[in-house]
Amino acid sequence: MPLQRLVVSPEQMxxxxxxxxxxxxxxxxxxLRLGTGDRFIAMDGDGHAWLASLSAIxxxxxxxxxxxxxxxxxxxxxxxxLVAALPKGNGFxxxxxxxxxxxxxxxxxxxxxxxxxxxSPQKLExxxxxxxxxxxxxxxxxxxxxxxxxxxxxxxxxxxxxxTRVKKYLCAARxxxxxxxxxLQSDCLSLAGATPSLTSITIAIGPEGGWTDAEVxxxxxxxxxxxxxxxxxxxxxxxxxxxxxxxxxxYEMGVGIGKR
Amino acid sequence: MPLQRLVVSPEQMxxxxxxxxxxxxxxxxxxLRLGTGDRFIAMDGDGHAWLASLSAIxxxxxxxxxxxxxxxxxxxxxxxxLVAALPKGNGFxxxxxxxxxxxxxxxxxxxxxxxxxxxSPQKLExxxxxxxxxxxxxxxxxxxxxxxxxxxxxxxxxxxxxxTRVKKYLCAARxxxxxxxxxLQSDCLSLAGATPSLTSITIAIGPEGGWTDAEVxxxxxxxxxxxxxxxxxxxxxxxxxxxxxxxxxxYEMGVGIGKR
Numbered sequence: 001m002p003l004q005r006l007v008v009s010p011e012q013m014x015x016x017x018x019x020x021x022x023x024x025x026x027x028x029x030x031x032l033r034l035g036t037g038d039r040f041i042a043m044d045g046d047g048h049a050w051l052a053s054l055s056a057i058x059x060x061x062x063x064x065x066x067x068x069x070x071x072x073x074x075x076x077x078x079x080x081x082l083v084a085a086l087p088k089g090n091g092f093x094x095x096x097x098x099x100x101x102x103x104x105x106x107x108x109x110x111x112x113x114x115x116x117x118x119x120s121p122q123k124l125e126x127x128x129x130x131x132x133x134x135x136x137x138x139x140x141x142x143x144x145x146x147x148x149x150x151x152x153x154x155x156x157x158x159x160x161x162x163x164t165r166v167k168k169y170l171c172a173a174r175x176x177x178x179x180x181x182x183x184l185q186s187d188c189l190s191l192a193g194a195t196p197s198l199t200s201i202t203i204a205i206g207p208e209g210g211w212t213d214a215e216v217x218x219x220x221x222x223x224x225x226x227x228x229x230x231x232x233x234x235x236x237x238x239x240x241x242x243x244x245x246x247x248x249x250x251y252e253m254g255v256g257i258g259k260r
Numbered sequence: 261m262p263l264q265r266l267v268v269s270p271e272q273m274x275x276x277x278x279x280x281x282x283x284x285x286x287x288x289x290x291x292l293r294l295g296t297g298d299r300f301i302a303m304d305g306d307g308h309a310w311l312a313s314l315s316a317i318x319x320x321x322x323x324x325x326x327x328x329x330x331x332x333x334x335x336x337x338x339x340x341x342l343v344a345a346l347p348k349g350n351g352f353x354x355x356x357x358x359x360x361x362x363x364x365x366x367x368x369x370x371x372x373x374x375x376x377x378x379x380s381p382q383k384l385e386x387x388x389x390x391x392x393x394x395x396x397x398x399x400x401x402x403x404x405x406x407x408x409x410x411x412x413x414x415x416x417x418x419x420x421x422x423x424t425r426v427k428k429y430l431c432a433a434r435x436x437x438x439x440x441x442x443x444l445q446s447d448c449l450s451l452a453g454a455t456p457s458l459t460s461i462t463i464a465i466g467p468e469g470g471w472t473d474a475e476v477x478x479x480x481x482x483x484x485x486x487x488x489x490x491x492x493x494x495x496x497x498x499x500x501x502x503x504x505x506x507x508x509x510x511y512e513m514g515v516g517i518g519k520r
Contacts (some may be wrong), residue, residue, distance in 0.1 A: 138493045180511040233398045245505035249441040
């Protein structure tokens with residue numbers, strides 16, 4: 001049975017202890033049924049984690065003792081940003097959950113020309129909460145950040161583009177674009193020895209019905225490379241997972257190959 | 261706007277016409293809002309499809325006229341069977357839906373030592389209905405068959421093993437097994453020129469908590485090769501999609517490479 005995980009914020013850490021909030025104490029005590037001295041893993045969501053032990057649960061200031069810090073191994077060797085058009089209904093909940101399991105670093109929900117939904121601020125909080133939970137469950141040390149939704153064309157503006165070495169793929173509807181797997185493998189191999197090496201991948205997935213022609217053109221102008229995810233029609237909730245599965249597999253294997 | 265799809269059974273086809281059942285007529289008329297003369301795609305779920313036109317919707321024997329048969333292009337170049345331990349709750353609905361989108365030919369739900377759920381016959385009907393709908397939505401011509409759930413060890417019995425050239429992978433919890441992508445690529449390449457070539461892949465995904473050691477041993481004895489899906493913990497509903505994403509990508513790309 002692996003140890004249970006809890007996301008804490010840096011301000012909670014003090015002199016080798018973690019000051020627990022009432023909801024955290026409730027979660028540890030009532031949901032996970034931990035008692036005094038029981039161990040769990042505290043993570044700050046930014047790649048750090050500690051083995052901690054629950055102490056003094058019946059005081060006014062419940063806290064846990066930090067026993068040791070833990071080296072991380074479940075993060076991808078590359079930073080991945082998912083730019084995803086918001087699907088209808090509550091479908092984005094599952095996208096956030098599964099993308100977190102697959103190692104994404106940041107999720108940017110975007111509004112496309114074919115998106116009708118304008119999410120409320122409550123939605124953003126909900127997605128961040130789901131990302132926290134999913135990061136705990138999948139034993140990740142980094143919690144993906146969910147960015148505030150913006151129109152896709154706004155994301156494409158030059159001032160939004162980062163200066164780091166980032167490769168950007170745009171998943172297009174079935175067409176003549178090369179398969180994402182093909183692009184990933186050639187980029188992973190050709191960049192393995194390059195300096196500075198590729199540090200980040202951005203993958204953009206359209207809404208049901210796909211990006212409009214104008215959106216595809218503007219994305220290409222902003223250095224996005226159109227890629228295909230295969231010959232079947234995928235729902236907007238499935239396509240991100242297919243793309244992230246391929247990215248994770250290629251880069252985890254690529255690193256494995258480099259190590260030999 | 262692509263044409264809408266409807267699954268029909270072979271007995272409904274007669275002299276260039278399709279005799280429509282009342283639920284089918286309701287679906288075409290009320291849900292899709294098609295009128296006399298409107299076109300749709302009829303598919304038999306076994307790889308055949310026809311362009312059809314709705315005729316005479318106000319008669320006692322509603323039917324559609326078959327205009328022409330359609331060549332298929334959305335199926336994978338290899339037959340894929342998903343053997344999946346049943347997750348808790350209704351999670352299997354989404355596995356069926358997404359596996360269908362990803363091109364699976366058959367889904368065999370299995371009961372593992374760590375499965376508590378014994379599904380009712382109604383569940384099986386429900387999953388088949390979801391597969392039908394998902395095949396229509398993802399524009400597939402084959403509808404995956406959902407087999408009756410059996411204990412995993414029963415599936416491993418020699419009499420259950422097919423005689424065709426089938427490669428079997430068992431997704432193991434994080435460990436020392438090679439990555440599925442690595443195995444797929446080496447098998448796809450090495451078997452591309454072989455005669456008889458690989459015709460079928462079976463991929464087995466365990467429950468939350470993974471297969472037991474005994475199950476892994478018995479699977480290996482039944483020619484399953486243990487593989488890894490990467491270094492993060494995946495839920496039982498996510499792991500099948502990761503595996504199927506990799507299979508579809510490698511074989512669709514492999515065929516592409518073979519064609520050049």
